[in-house]
Amino acid sequence: MTATDGAPVHVEGIGPATMRVEPERRVVLARTTGRDVEVRYARIVGVAVTRGADGLLVVLHLVNGGALRLTAAGAPESFDAEAARLVADVFSLPELMRGMRAYGAGRALPGSDHDRFFAPLVEPLRALRASHERALGAGATAAPWRVAESVGATRAAAEIRAALGALAASRYPASAPDRRALEAELLDETEPLFAALDELTAAAQRLGVASERDRVAAWRAWCSALGATFVAADRCWAAVLPALNEAPSPRAPR
Structure with missing residues (x-):
């Protein structure tokens, strides 16, 4: 500027x-x-x-x-x-991807598994940025904070859990006990991410009821929670990689 x-x-x-x-x-x-x-x-x-x-x-x-x-x-x-x-x-949006170390990094094995894990966060982020830009286009009387309503943290959590279940199933399609054990391990490693998503939901609720007197402060808190969610996702992906790498390759013959 x-x-x-x-x-x-x-x-x-x-x-x-x-x-x-x-x-x-x-x-x-x-x-x-x-x-x-x-x-x-x-x-x-x-x-x-x-x-x-x-x-x-x-x-x-x-x-x-x-x-x-x-x-x-x-x-x-x-x-x-x-x-x-x-x-x-x-009411600007923070830069969320710059500080991420595992997302897209070669050592984090980017590929279909990586993309499946991050998709519930990255795809809504693209839509969020587009909605935010459109809102700012309305000028001085714009209400850009309303874009927070479109970020479905609860839905993202459900989709990430489903993605982890799918990753476990791809490693052990014929062994239910092994599949359940791996899925439980993946869920345990990603607990910080689900906690961050819960806080993001709470921050969005506080922003939604904030008055004009404290809406900027509530927006900053929501942006902070959004950033913390992406940091948690980045760290959790790095944490689940050892378990995924130790399991049979999804491409290996069964």
């Missing part, structure tokens, strides 16, 4: 200023008189953007319980643009 010239605004209790959403993850309210007001994103726990007969109203809810109310003071288009930049920033 690059800096802009900003937008003229009126800040309740402060007066006229120029609002700039800056790359350093902060909002600067440059005042015509007096000291500028700098609000770093870490201090923002909620953002409300509404459009009424008088134009756009942006309310920044702060961690100390205070709030800043901003309205356009001329050039409403530039205010809309700055508000849209702010919404896109505070």
